[in-house]
Amino acid sequence: MxxxxxxxxxxxxxxxxxxxxxxxxxxxxxRVHAGAEPSSYPLIFALKKGPARVSALAELIHSDVSTVSRQVSNLVSYGLVAKVSDPDDRRAQRVALTPEGESLVERLQVGRGLWFQTLLESWDNDEARDFASHLRRFVGQLGEELDRVRVAGGELPEYPPIPDTRKDVS
Missing domain, CATH: 1.20.5 (Single alpha-helices involved in coiled-coils or other helix-helix interfaces)
Structure with missing residues (x-):
């Protein structure tokens, strides 16, 4: 229901x-690192799973290829990521975290964990786990909606007509 x-x-x-x-x-x-803006964090966190092509990264973090390409270029210039040969297609390249990039991800994850501990200091572990479970379920449903939008051509469907709930006072 x-x-x-x-x-x-x-x-x-x-x-x-x-x-x-x-x-x-x-x-x-x-700023934890001069070359990593917070907008690039989803990209470097995605690379923690392993090297990937720019197009795959863009899809994974729900961004466009040109934005991700620009972020990758910036991160390369600061030594946080490197372009490596794609073993499946030697003509293509993948992006991978460098040791400095891996260190940055680790520092960001530890820092976020400590910040959340402080932010939620009045919560107990069960409350936090329940919230995380509900949030994970909600994010999953958002992902399903995003998939539906992509299949429908990239636009959200129109909402159903909104009923007029005003009372007729004639």
Whole structure:
């Protein structure tokens, strides 16, 4: 059974507030490395799994190839990633973390963990695990929606007509 519309509206409002606060915090976060902007973190975290082509990285982090290519060039110039030969197609290249890039990812992960411990100091482990479980499920459903959007040609379908709930006062 679907959730009530009022609950859906409350949840969407809270998620919008969360996203805005995360964006604001990101703008105030310290630079851990001169060559790694917070916008490139999803890229370097994705590379923790292993080398990948720029096109595969773009798909993985839900970005466009030109943006990822620009980020890769910047990260290469700072020695955080390197372009390596693709063993499946010697004409192509993959992007891989360098030892310095791996060290940066480690420092970022440890720092985030410590920050979350401080941020959620009034939570217990069960509350945090429950939240993580619900969040993982929600992110999975967002991924399914993104897949549907891609199949539909890249645009969200129109919402169903919104009923007029005003009472007729004539």
């Amino acid at each position: 679907p959730i009530d519309h009022d609950v859906a509206m409350e949840l969407s409002t809270e998620l919008i507030h969360m996203v805005k606060k995360i964006e604001s915090l990101r703008a105030h976060s310290p």
